[in-house]
Every structure is written in structure tokens, then in C-alpha cells.
Amino acid sequence: MQQFPCPFCGLRNETEFHFAFEAGHPRPEPAKDVSDAEWAKYLYLHKAPKGKSSEIWLHLTCHEYFILHRDTVTREVLSCDVLPGAEA
Amino acid sequence: MSGSRHAELGRFIDRSQPRSFTFDGQRIAGFAGDTLASALLANGVHILGRSFKYHRPRGLWGMGADEPNAIFDVRLGQEHRPNQRATTTLLEDAMVVTSVNANPNAAKDRFRLMDRLHRFLPAGFYYKTFMALDWIRYEPMIRRMAGLGRVDPGYAPPADVPHLVAVCDLLIVGAGPSGLAAAHAAAQSGRAVWLVDDAAQLGGSLHRRGGQIDGADWTAFADATRYAVLNAGGRILCNTTVWGAFDHNVFSAWVRRLDGPDQHMRIRAAEVVVATGAIERPLWFANNDLPGVMSCEAALEFLQCYGALPGQRILIATANDASYTVASALAKAGAEVTLVDQRHDAPDADDITQIKSGILTAAKGKTHVQSAVVNGQDIPCDAIFCSGGYTPTVHLWCQSGGKLDWDADQDALVPRPGTSSLKPIGAAAGQFGLKAALATGHALFGNGNGPETDAVTPRAQAPVRPDPNLPGRQWIDMQNDVTLKDVGLAAREGFTSVEHLKRYTTLGMATDQGRTSNFAGLAAMAAVTGRTIPETGTTTYRPPFEPVPLSVIAGRRRGDLFNPLKRLSLEAAHCDMGARFREYGGWLRPAVYGVGAEADLAQKEAKIARDIAGIFDASPLGKLEVIGTGAGKLLDFTGYMRMSTLKPGRARYGFMLAESGIVYDDGVVLRLDENRFIVSASSSHVDGVRARLEDARQDRIGHRHVYIHDVTQGLVTLTVTGPKTLDVIAGAGIDLPDLPHMGVVETPLDGHFLRVARISFTGDRSYELTVPGRNAEGLRARLDASLKNAGGKWIGLEAVMILRAEKGFILIGKDTDGNTMPHDLGWVGPMNKRDDEYLGKRALFTPEGQSETRRQWVGLRVTGDAVPETGSHLIPTDGPRRSLGFITSSYFSPNLGRPIALALLENGRALVGTTVGCFNDGSVRNVEVVDACAFDPDWSRLNG
Amino acid sequence: MDERDWTDRPLAPETPIVLGDLTVTMLPQAGSTYLVSGKMDEVVGAFGLDNGIICLLETQPNAGSFGIRTGRNSALIIYPDAHELVPGWHPAGFAVSAAFETYETILLSGPGSAMALAQGGVADINATSKSAMLRFAGVSVLLTQGENGYLLWVPKAQLTYMTSFLSGRN
């Protein structure tokens, strides 16, 4: 049972979390200017890094998305960040 | 040979409490505190099982989890456990014990002739033969021969194993001398220690080897440690096996309790000490698997702890000093002992016949040891106890990521410092002997000198390796019948990697998990390939440390507690009204009401709902309140249909797409006021829809301007439908405001709110009435009385399914699949018109999204009364058969008096009016493609 | 029908379950509960909460209104008596929804209650967490303390399951 830190709830069991995306994939817009290949890259292509990885996770109990920095080999959790998101 | 019980020795047994059990039908007497192994040994039963492949007779080798041979099926009352190790099963009165892999019993196994064929059955022989016919022709015979114990088909677990989560500051695994010393020092310094051991009592090897600690018998130190641990707020857990090291410092422990079901603990430990000791290695000589050949440590354990003397004329073969204690203890107990030491410079053994530079090359005997061949001489004996040195128990260390180094001085693989955060001490760290155990344990947490002992250290030893040149068969893995020759064959055939060796020969894959065989295999492969042990490699250690009952890992998750369903507030009332329940989208809901065939009831309900009125419980429909100045903007992005243009007091049907353009969910969105919407997600998609809304809210719209509340579970929604709807509602005393289709309003009822939404999932005039849970029973009772007056009926989900299918309404996940886009369902408007961004938009315009062969939503019409099976595929009426799509829903419509079917069909809308084939399990009938809406196509009943 | 019958029933306020040293009691729902999100300090002021907003495993006040934090900036507000709040958006910067009976409250009392928490899987959770919502026995619940023991706020539709879980049934 791994434990991940939610920036808003603290350390919680892995079963409270859902892996959403790799971090750093902005949505290409507007649709009419985006090629099929660009869209496919955004939707489907990843790095699946071996080692340090930055990922977006959802904390299922509080419904907040956040950034989790972790190591995919050792499973060490490095840190977490609040989603930069839109403040406006 | 006859076993016997020593008059005084046996610290674990209570001679005042006799116990008895049967083994292969024979009654065996023992005492409270005996294991099955010690009782059998004391009674002189020496053939305890048959080996896996050659059906060789086998006796006891070890004393604990390392035992490869004595594996039994054990029955006690309702409890039945196949493949129990005799050495770790406590004797209980009336146990019925049978040997495994033997027929009719271990002593007279009729497959014993298999051993004669051994030449034709070398390692991996099955890869080279049985190819003339299909394998499945040979397989039944092989499978009957394989396997150990038997599953009792009628077995039901008598009790469930609770799972417990625990945290501890300091976990010490193993309560032998090193663990005791560490626990003592840590407790003295105020640490709260959890001291865990898989035996029933603290002490580990001290029970058999004894020793003075701080000038007194070791038991005084054990008592002091127990007191110190408890006093400092720690815990002592005996009969507990820590069987796995997992991520983030979690350790799994199997707790065996005498007074209740076992427990499974998930311990999160800040600091962990591995004090798991070491296991004695066997020696390798011809017939080293003969009953009567036993580990020295085991022989000592059986003598000291159980008083079981496993022989009278004993030959001890060793190359280390540790066995000398065993020899003198056995001699003192009255046995005739010959000590054979491989070392020419072995220490002198007083009063014991000793052969230095003695090489044991073979054991002789048919079903039991009768003599040993030492330096070419036959020495008569009835037991051979041997020691090939010690292997540290490093399972937890390695499971936690720790690496091993070869330590030539200790002749063992020992933990490499710095590769794991665990702290190995004592024999587990390759620090053998009582003195070193106490010192390394104390050094972790204590200051100054630790507990003193007069024990002699170090324990000198010479390395022992298998000798490939020795004649005869030497067993490397006893249970799986792997011999040194098999290792040689594997090497010859290129399976020289340790993992290949394991897999090719099955070495180390037996239920003892390679405790006695892994090092032997490694040493043997090194010997036959002329490499060193570190060059040859090590195997991987994974949980479990020893076989753990599946019931322990499963815990209480079964039956009611397995994937629990959500339950309706009004479940009891539905029950009283005769509801029969079924699982729909994670909720338990009425399927039909009443007694009789389900299909007939559903037909009746669907008919009455159309003719008069019906009410169904629609509470599981999601109620996600989206509130804030950004709500419209958020829903515009997450929805395929725009919602910001919706007027307050109105509702609109819409889709939520995945970014891949696939329809993820459908449902109605209500706008209650400028800044407040309610999203009616499908009952099974509430959490998924919420997650997608939150994603857009937090990442895109701005999380301070709109918020989402899920209030689904607190509200109850009853939907009234049918031509007499207005009568039913009025009869219930509810003053219905004048609402247009897709209108919504909140009004007070009984002091709380009532939300009325005129939304139809049946095509008839329908109202969804939503109240807080506490008012639900009141609403239900009012409506029920009025419904009965009107001649209507409560209807279950099966009838609702029919009604919506008559209208051609989709059910997400049933009528759509992972390729369905909104335009496939006929909703092309937003795709063609919307300029702004929304979820899934770009994907609609990929080549596949725009393809002309997409499967589209249509209805089917058949002749006759036979309903085409849901799941039938549609195929061309001529030409080669291929799937053009499939039927997603089909029913007999009681209101149309004929079957109806809905389908996803390739380019289906263009095919309306044509005929396609309908394929089901080989048979084909013709069906006509029609519009999905079969009932009331001009929607006259909506306002009826 | 060929599927199983579900014969388990939810806990009722009048019939607590006693299991050795653990008592499981359902507290009757009275008063009014609301879900609120947004500026929490505004919420406390605007609604005249008698007490503040508590977090995971913190002790509920035994009188007056209070809140339980459910997430980053959201809470469940509890009034012991009937209380009307206007649902919807409040321009001060928060949102309100009526949430009567969205959660049922279960009291775990007696020495066995710590063991019950351990079985639910929360013993190793940091008690300083900001949100009282966590997974207990696989369900998202709010976990606080009262005078007499732990309080589980269980989503209404999961009450029957939670009753079965806590009563040791399968």
C-alpha cells in the first residue's frame, strides 16, 4: 500500500487516488487548427519515463487534481504540487 | 528404527495432556505442544510422504518452514487444509492426517515403481516428448500424477480473516537471540517495539541450543525483554509470520490465533530489524533423501523441545563446529553417536566416536537409513544428521530491495550494507553464533556493552559443495525431485542462468520455496560449470516468505462485502410492495414487482404504464449540482450540447464526450437559476462525470467561480409516467404547477422542497418528483394510494427498459459502445454548428470520426413473434458474411404487440427501409431496418 | 430471478449493534445539513456558525452548528435544528446545496472502536489531514470524533454495506 500526498489532505493510501495523465500536455486548440497527428500526440503519446516522473493524479475523496512527482522504479514519492490551473 | 520419547527433555510438550490423531489411518499418540512432525518422529513413523516425481519414500528433513517432505492433508472438524507442513502444524486432538501424493498411503504407495524409471525422466523430459499426439491427450494422466494434496470440494471457510492496518515505530522480525537483544535495547531506550516471531514462544534457536545470558539461563533474558517491550508500550506478536515487504514500508503479517480466526495485518513500520536467523544446508551424497537423513539443527530441536529422539545409532556428518553441540546432546540423551567431519583439522570431540577428514558419500537402506558410506566404509546407523553450513534468511531484506554479497569467510550470501533501509542482525546478517547475535542486536539501539554470554565464537566451518563426480543420485531439491545430475543436464543444455535452471528443472519451486534447495542449486550449478557462486548469481526473493492461506489474503471481502451495491432509501418499502431486485449500474433496484415469471411481469407493467400510469424509483440518477458564475461556461465545455443558453426553469438533454469523441454519458441538465445547474448523470457514471467536470473546473474554467456538489444519495426521485399521470399526482394531494415539457420547478411540500421536472424517458407524459430522503416515504405513500385508485402500477427497471426501447431512447453502455460518437446517434447539430471548444470536439473530425462506414443507431422490424436475440449481429443478405453491426436491445413490445429491436448498424440510417440478415449462433433471419422510434412516432402522447 | 438475494439491512437508530467491546450506533438525523464550497471564512461568517470547521479525527462540538471539512475549500455544514440556507451561488464567493441525509452518522464506541478503524483501513492515516473525508472499508466517508467515540459519516446509499461491514457479516 503506497501512500501519496494530496496537497489538500496530506498522506493518504494509494487506493484513494487515480492516475489521470502525464503532466505537461497542454490541450491543443482551437480544434480547427489542430492536425490529426497533433491531436493524437496530445491524447495518446506519453514518455512513460523510467525513473523520475511528473504526473497528474486525482484524489478521489476530495476530487482535487494535483501534480505528483515520483520515481516509477523505486516508487519513492518526491513531492506534490497544486495544479497551476486557471485562477481567472 | 523406532523413535522414542526422552524421559525428561521436551520443553514445548505438556506430558499431562495427551493428544492423539490418525496418520494414514494409524492412530498416533502425542502431547499438547507437539507438532505433527514431533509426534510422528517420537512414534517411529518414518515414511511421511512420497516425492513429487519419482514417488520416493521421504521422511522428515527440517523443523519449520524449510520442511520439503512431510506435507499432509489435515482435517479437523470443518477445517481442512491440504499441503500442511508437519513441522509447523500443532497437534490437536482428533486430527485426521493423510500423506499426499501417495496411494493408498505413504508407506505402500503403488506408484513407487516410478523411481525405477528415473533414467527416462530427467529434468525437463516432458519438453522432449509427448509430441506425437496433441498434448491434451497425455495431459490427464500427467495431471493425475502431479499435485500434492486434495481440495475438499465441499469446503466452506468457517470464518473470515479480518484485515487490520497498523503503524509501528520499530518492527523487529524474529525473536531469537539477536531479535531479543535488539528489542531489549530498544525498549530500554524507550522505543515502542513490535517484536514478532512465527513460533509460539520467544527464543528462536535458544530453545534448542540453550545458553547463558548475563550469567543466567537465557529464559531470564527473554522474560526481561518481554517485560521491557510491554512496559515501553510495545507489542509481542508470536505465531505471527511477516511474509512480505512491500512499497512504502508496509509489511504484511499473518497472525495465527488460538482463540479466533487468523488475522492479516498490514503494518507500516518506520524502522525494521531483520532478525530472522539462518537455515541449515543439507549435505550432498548418494540417497541423501532417504528417510532418516535429517538436518542437525532439526534433530536437536526435536530432542530438546519435544523429547523426540529420532534414532539410536546416529551418524552426524558435518564440516562445522555447530554440529558438535548436537552430537553431544544426542549422546547425552542416550544415543550412540558417530561424528564424521570433513575437516582434517576438526576440533576434538570428547567422548564421541569421531572421524576426521571423513567424507560421507552415500546412505544405504531401502525405505530408511541402514548404513552410511564414509571414506568407502559402511557404517551401520539408523539416522544420519547432516549439516552443510548455514544460509542467512534474507527474504525480507531482498523483498525490500536489498542486495546480497558473497561472504567467503561465512561461506554465505549476506546483506550488502546500504541497499535497503532494513537492518539485518545476527545470523540473518551472516553473524553466526550467540555472541555475535547478541552483540549485533544490542549495537543497533543500545549503548555500551550488551548482554554477556559465555558461548564460544566464532563457529568455524569449512565450505561444503556438491561433488558432481560422486556416483549415485544426490538430491538438490527433495520435494520436486531434482538431483545433481539434473543440474548437470541443465548446464549442458545451456540453462546456466540461475533463473533458467529453476524454470527448467523446477528446482526451488516446491512448497518449501527453495529453502533447502536454492543454495544447493546455486552451488551445484557453480560446481558443474566451474564458476564461483557470485559468478553464478542469486535468485529473486518475492513474497510470500512462506505459503500463506488464500483466506488470509482475501480477508472479509466476499458475499455482501464484495463490490457492495448502493441501496435505495426506499428499499424496504419496495420490498413490501413485492419488488424483486437486481443490480443495475452499481445500484440494487427493483427489476419487477410481484410473483411469477419475470418476463411476464415486465410485460404487464409496461402495458399498464402505457394504458394507465406507472411509477418507478429513479433515485440513482445522478444529481450533481454545478453552482457558480462559471457554471454555464463549464457545462458548455464538458457537454456536447451547449447549456449556457438554457433558460432557468428549463432542462435539456445532452451528452458528455470523452476527449476521444466517444459518448461517455448522456442525461438531462436542469437549470434552476442563473448560477445553479443540476447534471443528471447516469447512475453508474456519477463519479466519472464528476471527475471530468472537476478536471475542467480546476484546469480550465477557474476553481473559484464554480463548484460541484454531489447530492445524489440524499435525494429520492419517483417518476410518474403514463396517460393518467396528472390524475395520480393530483390524487396524491400534490399541487402541480403548470409546466411545459422539459420544465423544472421547486415548490415546498411537507415543509421541505419538492423538485418537479417534466422529463420523459418513456415518451409518455412524465414527471420526476424529487424530495429529500426524510420526506421520501411520505411522498411514496401518497403516490401509492393514488396510483392504486387510478389503476396504475409500480414498475421495475425491466418495464422501464421496454418503454424506453419502444421510443428508441438509448441506454449508455448497452446501446452504445466505445466507438459510438454523437452523430452516430443522430445528434449532428453541435458538431456542425459549434465554434467553441468542448470535450471530444477534435476527435469527431478525425478520418474515422468522419468515416462513412460508422455504425449508426437504428431500429429493426421482424415478422413473427420471436424476439431477435440481443447480441445478434447484422450481416449482408448476400455475399460473404461479415458483421455490419449488432442488436443492442430487443424486447417484445406489449404495447405494439410485436418484437422490437435496436441496433448499431454500419451506415444504418441510409439503410432504413432495406433488409439485412440477423445472425445468431449460426442461424440467420431477415430483418427490416427502420427508425429507432417504434412507438408513437409523432410524439402525441408526450402531452397526452 | 437467478441472481442473489440481498438480505442485509441497514442499521437503525433504535437498534444498535453490540459486538463484544464495540458498540455501533446510528445517530438519528435531525436538523439540517448543507454542502458548501468556496471561501470558507465567508461561509462561517455568513451562516453564523456557532463553531468553526473541523478536520479529520477532530472532535465535534456537542452543541451548536459547525462544519466538517470535506476538501480543499468545501465542507459539510451541520445545524442541530431546522435551518434554512438558500441553495445556489452566494456572491460573497461560495456555493450551497441542501444535503439532508446525504450522509448518515454512525457512532463507534467502546474499546473495540480502534480495532474497527483498523479493519476499515485507516490506522496509518495522518490525523493532521485537512480533510475529514477518506476511504474507509472502500467507501468515502467523513471521520470525526464525538464525546463517546468515533463518528463515521457514511453516504446514505452505502449505509447497508457499512452496517454489514461493521457487524462482521459477509
Next chain:
Amino acid sequence: MQHYSAFSLARHALSHHKNWQSAWRKADPKPRYDAVIIGGGGHGLSTAYYLAKNHGMKRVAVLERGWIGGGNTGRNTTAVRSNYFYPESVALYDLSLRLYEGLSKELNYNIMLSQRGMLIAAHTPIQMEICNRIANAMQLNGVDGRLMTAAEAEEKAPLVNKSKGARYKCMGGIWQDRAGTARHDAVAWGYARAASAMGIDIIENCEVTEVFTSSGAVAGVETTRGKIQTERLGVAAAGATPGLVQMVGGDLPIHNYDLQAFVSEPVKPCLDTVLLYLGTGTYVSQSDKGELVIGGGLDRVPTHGQKGNLPTQETVISGLLEMFPAFAQLKLLRQWAGVVDVVPDSSPVIGPVGPEGMFVNCGWGTGGFKAIPAGGYLLAHLLATGEHHDISRPFDLNRFAQGRLIDEAAGSGIAH
């Protein structure tokens, strides 16, 4: 290649088995090959075999960073089947199953293909309808599949949970006669032995550290055992594939997860089929040795760690006991995890990627073992001809840009 048979076993018994040769040559790398395959698992080894057999290419090396068959080939639950929904999937997996059906004889190595049948069990009327959808799709695609009734299912697996409290009753489901299991290690070793006999170099303990290109085409690889020149590079390295493709600047639609498998202690025969419960997600069969071989869902935390975690173990094993209460008397003997490369549509990626001459065969996720013969057959075709085989074409990476995903879970509606 020494011929294997009962007769040769008997003959070698007379010489105490001292004259058996190495199953495959322990080759050292040569400076140059016509084609190099990265990954000495089942897919890489079968690729080499079919390159030699179907295309006559023999100057070929298989580079394995550890020991052959040590990755997912040796870490799965050994099920083989072709009970799929889409024609593209059926074509692929049934090619594989057909190749498996002749493989023991073809390779002269007993891979112990045991076609004892597989049942995917449903528990509700709606699930049965979806099973019917799949069974009909299988039939239309020329594969033996049919809907099985509850009574028949009980005959196939008499120990399934029939108690009143059972969470999921077995209502029947999809049955495939030709599905079953095979001995996973034997598949790797059999291909290795046959490929080696045709001249292919199988090079173990040889990790690729760099891929060289020259004017947009593959030129060779740097390895821990030296530089190797080649103009054709096949990658069949499962979870390591994205890292290798990133060496030449490409990305793949792959996430890596752990998939765990479990083995019980061996018992006498008690289950004679492969059974998957839709309700629990657990699947189980009994090996010839008598062990129950158990699998379930993924650990949903992306990882390269090859290490099982407790929550998934508890879920899978509780699922097993829900299906078979009688198995509660058994013990867990072994557990392991493989890192599986999962693609969004859970179908493999086969085709060209990056520089000219480079082809991948990856993304098999949880289903790679059953596809070994076909995966190798199709990658060999690509390497030899530079062109797709008709069966591999739909699985090209370009399907993502076209939106033409082959999503079995979505197509069958079961995981939707």
C-alpha cells in the same frame, strides 16, 4: 539440432544424458547483421525464427539484456485464446492460436498446449447479452465461440460458488473450445532452439544503450557488449520499448503498469478449464503441476518496478475465493509481477516507427503471451519486406491519428 522424442530420450538415458547439446548456442555478437531484434522474450525469439523460416534471413541477432524469456514471457498466466470481438483482433489472435496449434511439432519442443477451453462468465442478463454479442462476432469471424448456459458452465467448473450468499452467480458466458494454456518457458526456449539451429545468434546479457541512425535510417546499435551494425531493427521489448524508441526521438502511446500473477500450492486436479469472472475480474486455471495459476486486474499505478503491491493482491485473491469458496483451504505459494505496456485501446502497436528500417511490436499489455507466434510472424514480415502483412496493418501506430482505435473493452461493452 538434436531431435527430441521418446526414443531419443531413451537412447540418451543409456548414456546418462551426457550427450545432449545446448538447446541454443550461446552466441557472441558479430559486428554486423542483416537484422537485429531487441528483446529476447517470446516475441523477439519468434520474430527471429520466422525471419529465418519464412524469409530466409539468417544473419540475424536477438539481443537480450538479461536471460531469454525472463520478462513477461515468463511472468504471465499462460492463457491462449482468440475470443475477441473485432475482426482485426480475431485475425491477429487466431493466427496466433493456429500457429500455437502446430508449434510443438514444428519446433520439436513440447510447449504443452492444452486446449481445455475457456469460459468468460457472466452474472446478469445484460452481461449475457454482451457475451452473446461477442460469441456471434467470433462465429462470424470464423472462430469457435459460443454462448454457454449456466448448467454447462457448472459442468465445466463444478466448484464455482453456488451458495446463497454468492456475490456473483455464474449464469454462463462465452466459451471457446480451442482456448487453453501453454507452458510459457517452453515457448521461449522452443523458438530459441529452433532459431539458433537455423543460424540465428541469440545473445544474452546484452543491453542496447543507443540506436544509431544515418540520414534518417537505422545504422546500428551500441550495446553493453559492443557496437553492432544493422539497417533493420526490430524492437520487441515490451515495457522497455518506449525508452528505446525515445532514443531516436519517438513517443509511443504506452503506459507501463504492473500485472501480478499468483500461484497456489499444487493439488490434485480440481479445475479443468480456464475461467474468467466478469464480476471479480479474476481468472484462474490449474497447471499441469497442479498449481492454481491466478491473475486479475492491473496495479493502477504506472511503474517500471516489477513488484506486486498488496491492495491488488487482496482484490485478486478475494475475487478468487468469491468464485471458488473451496479454494480458501489452499495457500499462496508464489506471486510475481510483470511490467506490461498498456496502450489506450489495449491493442498492440505493430509497424514502423522512427527512422527507416525500425519496426516495433509492443503494447501487448496483459495479453502478450497468447500473441507470441503472431507477433513474431508479423514483425518478421515487416523486417523482411518493409511492408505490413494484412493482419498487422490495422495495428499500425497511425491508427491513433486516424482515430481508428481497436478497443476490445469498449467494443464488447464489458469494461465500458
